[in-house]
Amino acid sequence: MKYAMLIFPKPGSHESLPPEQYAPVNADYLALRDDPRCVGGAHLQPAETATTVRHNRGEVLITDGPFADTKEVLGGYYVLDAADLDDALEFAQRIPAIRLGGAVEIRPLVEIPAEAAF
Amino acid sequence: MAAERWDRDGIPQHPVAWLVATGRNRAIDGLRRRRTLEHKATLLQGYDQAVTVDDIDLDENSVSDERLKLLFTCCHPALAADGQVALTLRALGGLSTEQIARAFLVSHETMKRRLSRAKAKVKAAGIPFAVPPDRLLAERLPAVLAVIYLVFNQGYPDGDDLAQEAIRLGRLLSELMTDEPEVYGLLALMLIQDSRRAARVVRGELVLLGEQDRSRHDRAEVEAGRLAIDRALSLRPTVGPYVIQAAIASLQAEERIDWGEVAALYERLELLTGSPVVALNRAVAIAEAGAPEEALALVDSLDLGDYRYLHSTRAELLRRLGRDAEAREAFELALRMATTEPERRFLARRLSGL
Numbered sequence: 001m002k003y004a005m006l007i008f009p010k011p012g013s014h015e016s017l018p019p020e021q022y023a024p025v026n027a028d029y030l031a032l033r034d035d036p037r038c039v040g041g042a043h044l045q046p047a048e049t050a051t052t053v054r055h056n057r058g059e060v061l062i063t064d065g066p067f068a069d070t071k072e073v074l075g076g077y078y079v080l081d082a083a084d085l086d087d088a089l090e091f092a093q094r095i096p097a098i099r100l101g102g103a104v105e106i107r108p109l110v111e112i113p114a115e116a117a118f
Numbered sequence: 119m120a121a122e123r124w125d126r127d128g129i130p131q132h133p134v135a136w137l138v139a140t141g142r143n144r145a146i147d148g149l150r151r152r153r154t155l156e157h158k159a160t161l162l163q164g165y166d167q168a169v170t171v172d173d174i175d176l177d178e179n180s181v182s183d184e185r186l187k188l189l190f191t192c193c194h195p196a197l198a199a200d201g202q203v204a205l206t207l208r209a210l211g212g213l214s215t216e217q218i219a220r221a222f223l224v225s226h227e228t229m230k231r232r233l234s235r236a237k238a239k240v241k242a243a244g245i246p247f248a249v250p251p252d253r254l255l256a257e258r259l260p261a262v263l264a265v266i267y268l269v270f271n272q273g274y275p276d277g278d279d280l281a282q283e284a285i286r287l288g289r290l291l292s293e294l295m296t297d298e299p300e301v302y303g304l305l306a307l308m309l310i311q312d313s314r315r316a317a318r319v320v321r322g323e324l325v326l327l328g329e330q331d332r333s334r335h336d337r338a339e340v341e342a343g344r345l346a347i348d349r350a351l352s353l354r355p356t357v358g359p360y361v362i363q364a365a366i367a368s369l370q371a372e373e374r375i376d377w378g379e380v381a382a383l384y385e386r387l388e389l390l391t392g393s394p395v396v397a398l399n400r401a402v403a404i405a406e407a408g409a410p411e412e413a414l415a416l417v418d419s420l421d422l423g424d425y426r427y428l429h430s431t432r433a434e435l436l437r438r439l440g441r442d443a444e445a446r447e448a449f450e451l452a453l454r455m456a457t458t459e460p461e462r463r464f465l466a467r468r469l470s471g472l
Contacts, residue, residue, distance in 0.1 A: 001244040083248035084194055086254065108243050 002039070003088045005078040010101035011071050025096045032078060032094060037087070040079035047073040075102075077109040079109070185210060186294040187247050189287070193262040194245045201236030202265050203272075208233055210290075211269070211283045218255045221280055252389050255298075262291065263304045263360060270308050281312055292346065302350035303360030309343035310367035313337070324460035327370060328406075362387045377407035394420045398431055410438045426455040430465060442472050 017025060033041060050066040051074075066073050075097065082088040085106070092104045128411045192205040204222070205212045213221075219229035239245070250258045270284030288305040295301050317334035325331075347368060350361045357365075366373055367381045369376060384400035387393075397420055405413035422428040433448030447467065453465040 003244075082244075084244045084248075086246050086248075086250065087193075088244070089196075104242075 001082060001086075002085065002111070003080045003082055003085075004107045004109060005041075005088070005095065006074055006079060006105040007076045007078075007095060007097045007112075008072045008103050008105065008106060009075040009097040011073075013097070013100040013102060014075075025100070028094070028096045030093070035044055035091065036039045037080050037082050037091060038078050041077055043076040044074060140444050148212070148339050181404055183294070185290060186249055189262055189291065190241060190249055190258060191245055191247050193258070193265045194240075195258070195261055196243055196245055197236050201232055202261065204229060204232050205236045205240075205267060206265050206287070207280070207283070210465060211280075215282070259298060259300065261297075263300060266291070267304060267308070269358075270311075281308070281315070284308055285312060297353055299353045300358040300360045302346040302353070303358060303362075306343040306346035306350065307360055307367055308362035309339050309346065310364060310371055313339035313343065313371065319460055322460060322463075324458075324464040325402035326464075332373065335371065340368070343371075344368055357386075359387055361389070368428075375406070377403050381407055394422045395425065395427075398404060398422065398425075398428060401435075402431060405435055405438065410435050414439065425457065426452065426457070428457060433468070437468070437472065446472050 014022070014025065016070050030041070032038060047066040050064075052063050052065060052067045054061050054063075054067075077089075078095075080088055080091055082091065085108075088106050092098070092106055098104060146197055149389055159320035172384075188209055189206065192209055193202050193355075197205065200222075207218050207221075208215065215229050215233060218224045222229065224232075245348060266284050266287045269280050269287065272280045272284075285305070285308050288301075288308050292301050292305050313336040314327070316336070317332070320331075343364065347361065347364050350364075351357070353403055362383055366380055366387075369380050369383070381400055381403035384396055384403055388396045388400060392410045398417065401413040401416040401420075404416065414432070417432055417435060418427070420428065429448050429452035433445050434450055436445035449465055449469040449472070453462060453469065458463055
């Protein structure tokens, strides 16, 4: 089963780390990327770089900033091919954002039947 | 006076039983000395092992194993708490959606939605159909125990029977997980509390433990509960919240209750759980041990908001201290918050006796 691990770091928790503490955190993120169950993922640039597009009365509206008006913003994600939710939970608990005060939301991906995929 | 049974709030949310090494307690040591392992093991096994198969049609050996897996699936922490309970009753208790809805005072439609939401999540999120590996057991077992105990308490107040269902689940669990002390602790707690069923409500009236006709207590059930406590204590020297609660219930099943010892056990439980409801029960024990002033001071220091047993306990303590006017006020408050008819009538009787 495939799962998206949506990482919501505690705001400022990673940026505020001195280089000698950031290095092992970063190494942990990279090691998770190398886990055989990990089939994708990305580290997103900060929310200040986001651009949001939507329709407003038929017009395309482009605005600066992230869509959700909350403090917690998506910082990155992994896509995992795991045996089951417990397997995915085990992986999720090793994501450094958690021990730095953030959270990880696990969302199963919609499975696309073979015939429908093109 | 106050809740002799644990209210929902009193259930330890995260019992870390086997992680917490605490000093031994005289009561538990006493219980340990009194019995031998062989004796109890035989009796425990002889005590009604009926396991019914509801949805799963498998051979004798795999049935238990499948049911244990199902129990852990239903109680997976990724499911909402109310969904866990409903799913457990539906899948393992063989109760109909209608029966579960009635027990939890929600409409058939609401319960149907709750069940289908939980079932859909199991499927979509890939919640495993498996007994968790050892490394996860300490983390997962408490949820299973909490669900079973919640089912037990759901059945208790109105006599509408989920208690037997919970005991059956507890016994099943104890047969399948033979080396977890808290499993036996929970079973013991339920058995001993259930042994008072006939004496607790007489002709629709609530009777407090101290005023119960002990000849109506089910001695065989008390004994089976004590054997389960012994089994728990033989497995590991440290005791968890369910074993402590069972030991308290066991002490209270004695003809002469050692309230000082009960208070000491509540204190240990308080250290494990940090629950103010536990502290309230400790206050009751302190009062019964002969120190109502001390008990009242403890009650007044608790942060329990509008917990309904807080007021009935305060009222009773004030009554014993002869502070009738204050007692009246507290009984009236408790009466307004009572949720069952027998409770209401009991409080009304106390109020009219002032």
